[in-house]
Amino acid sequence: MTATLIDGKAFAAGLRARIATEVAALKARGITPGLAVVLVGADPASQVYVRSKGKQTLEVGMNSFEHRLPAETPEAELLALIERLNADPAVNGILVQLPLPGHMNEAAVINAIAPEKDVDGFHILNVGRLATGQKAMVPCTPLGCLMLLRDRLGSLSGKRAVVIGRSNIVGKPMAQLLLRDSATVTIAHSRTADLPALCREADILVAAVGRPLFVGGDWIRPGATVVDVGINRTDDGLVGDVDFEAARKVAGAITPVPGGVGPMTIACLLANTLTATARANGLPDPDGLTP
Numbered sequence: 693m694t695a696t697l698i699d700g701k702a703f704a705a706g707l708r709a710r711i712a713t714e715v716a717a718l719k720a721r722g723i724t725p726g727l728a729v730v731l732v733g734a735d736p737a738s739q740v741y742v743r744s745k746g747k748q749t750l751e752v753g754m755n756s757f758e759h760r761l762p763a764e765t766p767e768a769e770l771l772a773l774i775e776r777l778n779a780d781p782a783v784n785g786i787l788v789q790l791p792l793p794g795h796m797n798e799a800a801v802i803n804a805i806a807p808e809k810d811v812d813g814f815h816i817l818n819v820g821r822l823a824t825g826q827k828a829m830v831p832c833t834p835l836g837c838l839m840l841l842r843d844r845l846g847s848l849s850g851k852r853a854v855v856i857g858r859s860n861i862v863g864k865p866m867a868q869l870l871l872r873d874s875a876t877v878t879i880a881h882s883r884t885a886d887l888p889a890l891c892r893e894a895d896i897l898v899a900a901v902g903r904p905l906f907v908g909g910d911w912i913r914p915g916a917t918v919v920d921v922g923i924n925r926t927d928d929g930l931v932g933d934v935d936f937e938a939a940r941k942v943a944g945a946i947t948p949v950p951g952g953v954g955p956m957t958i959a960c961l962l963a964n965t966l967t968a969t970a971r972a973n974g975l976p977d978p979d980g981l982t983p
């Protein structure tokens with residue numbers, strides 16, 4: 693048996709097409725969604741993502757505002773920029789690309805973003821709202837994973853899910869979303885005992901570790917759905933956290949890297965910007981874009 697490929701690239705393209713339709717409808721009412729992306733420093737991977745975000749933002753008909761600051765920018769200057777973007781009615785979404793340079797306090801910067809414009813869903817209020825089941829901005833990568841899982845499996849209720857990784861940007865919000873959909877969720881991390889055996893229990897396995905080919909084929913329950921969040925640059929090119937060739941012989945379905953979760957992250961960023969724009973204008977949330 694070979695696993696079904698979960699084509700995140702195609703799913704993301706479909707999502708962007710839907711978003712473009714909704715943007716056109718807003719524009720007909722005189723509302724143009726705007727996304728501001730702030731990049732501090734010149735990390736090469738971040739530059740690639742920021743360029744890709746800007747391009748796709750324009751493609752769906754939104755306004756894109758890019759702010760590039762030198763690595764040595766004082767934190768106060770970044771906070772002043774965020775204040776201006778918070779107050780700017782043309783800006784509906786604000787994303788500060790992470791990681792930030794070492795001299796900055798990441799939490800302080802994120803929490804300076806107006807929660808209703810926090811399209812990454814990293815602000816402490818959005819984290820708390822998600823955790824307590826209130827209307828929030830939901831982090832893009834976990835939201836993209838959830839959309840792929842629902843599309844593949846329908847209901848996640850009662851399924852055993854294992855999330856490897858407990859970061860604030862992927863692992864923890866992923867676990868929250870799975871829990872909201874009534875999966876039985878275990879969060880694993882570097883101190884987890886007998887991780888392979890734990891993973892073999894999982895109907896849904898999400899890997900967000902940041903180690904190439906970390907999850908072996910023999911960790912996977914036959915027929916399981918495997919979502920590989922990892923983005924690792926190696927001599928063999930871009931690879932995920934899962935040993936894809938081994939895993940696809942066992943899994944029921946699996947996301948590839950590239951072409952899996954990555955494109956969904958950017959599509960969900962646009963989805964969140966659209967949702968933020970709707971809310972800012974007192975309109976209902978667009979269907980199917982929020983969990």
Ligand SMILES: NC(=O)C1=CN([C@@H]2O[C@H](COP(=O)(O)OP(=O)(O)OC[C@H]3O[C@@H](n4cnc5c(N)ncnc54)[C@H](OP(=O)(O)O)[C@@H]3O)[C@@H](O)[C@H]2O)C=CC1
Nearest residue numbers: 833857858859862881882900901902921922923953954957
């Ligand atoms: N596709 C996309 O859109 C995105 C992809 N990514 C990618 O996803 C991956 C994870 O990102 P992120 O969450 O930010 O990474 P972090 O480095 O913040 O978190 C990694 C997690 O993996 C855990 N871990 C590390 N080593 C082991 C181990 N040996 N066994 C079990 N768990 C381990 C860590 O555990 P502990 O907490 O104990 O240290 C930690 O919780 C990266 O490859 C990143 O590039 C990230 C964002 C978006």
Ligand SMILES: Nc1nc(=O)c2c([nH]1)NC[C@@H]1CN(c3ccc(C(=O)N[C@@H](CCC(=O)O)C(=O)O)cc3)C=[N+]21
Nearest residue numbers: 741788789790791812832923950951952953954955957
């Ligand atoms: N504030 C903030 N928000 C983020 O959402 C954020 C961030 N900071 N910092 C970095 C991570 C990483 N991330 C990715 C986005 C797109 C792809 C993506 O499109 N990947 C393509 C391949 C792209 C390539 O070739 O590198 C794919 O998997 O097919 C990957 C990773 C967003 N992140």
